[in-house]
Amino acid sequence: MAITIKDVAKAANVSTATVSKVINGSPSISIKTVENVKHIMKELNYYPNSSAQNFARKSTRNIVFATRLERNTAFENPHMFEIMSGVGKYLSKKNYTMSIINIDEESRSDEIERIIAQKSADGMVIHVSVVTKEMEYIIRKAEFPHIVIGCPSYESRLCWIDNNNYLSGEMAANHLVDQGYRNIAYIGGVEEDFISTHRLQGAITALAEKGLKITEEHIRCGESTRQEGYKMLESILLEPNRPDAIICSNNHIALGVMKSIKEHNIRIPEDMGVITFDDYPFSQITDPMLSVVNIDVYDLGQQASKLMINKIKKPNLQVQTYTTLPNLIIRESTINNKG
């Protein structure tokens, strides 16, 4: 049989209550006793049984990370796992465990309800891609500590944090202007793609401040695929007023855009600058290498879990905020010394 708190108590000639207090760093124990007990614990190679601890103290020191774990997610959305890594890193530093649950189409809120009711976690970090209104209802009804990563696509009263896509859009536009580009186009995702539309709004604002504007026909929205990016740029090149720089709302679109540009024998960056967002390691394999406005999503994850832990202590803490600043990585695709 494994060794328990009783064995330690006996060996140290104290009560189990005292041992427990030592384990939990209670200040009311004399230094001498603390040292003695700790010594015995080490000697006996004692570790408190975590199920018993969880049970007795009615808390698990476990946080659930809820997201989608389908086939290919890791390839298609490494960002999500990078966030998860950041969350896990911070939690382990704070002696919390992180368990991952897969939320799929059918059972989204059932899973959540069960976790809350079973008390198998003290809190929940949720990737925005899986939240629904029903889920929100359950979480808020139970007043369960949570933080959503990413701004929900509807007016929500859940707590969330996100990076500032608006600001990212501004940075991309400002950089292009600094480099001397003046006639800028935006190729983005569909209208419901909030990330893309926020970036666009940021770009528009930044340009307006410099007395520039993106003309209507230089804004395109479509699916976030290479194929669509390619098509959207092709159609822009048919216009008489050809832009001298393109902001692409993501890497997929950027790849299609570059393909189209190259096929037309337009030089990047001399004739046309290209910039996009989020630094996949593969941004560097394009020729020329892509400039990007990047977000430190690992850091975003760490911040989220920090908030999570604060919320466990102060459950009424309400946060809805844009955090983590974007940073500009200048590579070859926007280096244009006309500026």
Added chain:
Amino acid sequence: MAITIKDVAKAANVSTATVSKVINGSPSISIKTVENVKHIMKELNYYPNSSAQNFARKSTRNIVFATRLERNTAFENPHMFEIMSGVGKYLSKKNYTMSIINIDEESRSDEIERIIAQKSADGMVIHVSVVTKEMEYIIRKAEFPHIVIGCPSYESRLCWIDNNNYLSGEMAANHLVDQGYRNIAYIGGVEEDFISTHRLQGAITALAEKGLKITEEHIRCGESTRQEGYKMLESILLEPNRPDAIICSNNHIALGVMKSIKEHNIRIPEDMGVITFDDYPFSQITDPMLSVVNIDVYDLGQQASKLMINKIKKPNLQVQTYTTLPNLIIRESTINNKG
């Protein structure tokens, strides 16, 4: 206060033991009682407290996935997360939870020891990249249910599963020969990179069966980076005996290799075929698109967790096996109708 098993027992006019048996699907309860109790549970919206269950039954129904979660891991090694997703998927189907722990350089075996001693999980799935001999010692001493994903790089008595890299190498070589290539080179990782060396061995064997061989000067080993891949191919092109096809041990190397080939105005696939392993979604963005021998790592993860659960039931089950068959994805880089 949340509702407990006692409340259910009272409402259903049975003992808590009976309710417990219903919860756990014991066959010794009459259908009528089962239905009645289930009905009451639903009515009261009762869910058993999982900490109490874990504590009482001395098992957690939790599996730890141990790996490295440092910054950029998700970008550099999406495979690892794809495996993790597969593991999580299967476990949740079997009503197990999965918690992730980060194993870093300093504290690798301490973490493991703690988890085992604290009984915070029933088993452990470990990514091969974090195993050490010390860790093996701890796991085996405790006879803790485990499965390592990937074959350890030393003679180990841990249980592991891996995909068959040897077979993958054979498939790559056979495909090239089928396409009519005869003079094949292998550009791989360093010697300690077992994945690469197994693939090489497979390729050599397959070629030997067809009466072909890779000459000594057509085998190169170096770091798995684009830069090194580039350099290694450059040096091969200096040789008088120029190969007509290249097997690259991974995507990074393949990218460098293709760059070199293109700069020498050698046509792919006409003058030189290129094949590599593991289908990143980005394998498709190269020009021409890369043929690859792919492994279904999501499936590998699912198989691993299946074994994991078997091991919990039969702890003396010993497995060391190559599983999950590779499959060939033929794209543009090897289509050569000389064959």
Added chain:
DNA sequence: CTGAAAGCGCTAACAT
């Protein structure tokens, strides 16, 4: 500063 003892909510052996 330390200890006695009452649980925490459930499971499982045993009895009926």
Added chain:
DNA sequence: ATGTTAGCGCTTTCAG
């Protein structure tokens, strides 16, 4: 088929 009851190993009052 169902109930009684003794724990599971720890935390936490409360008393001393």
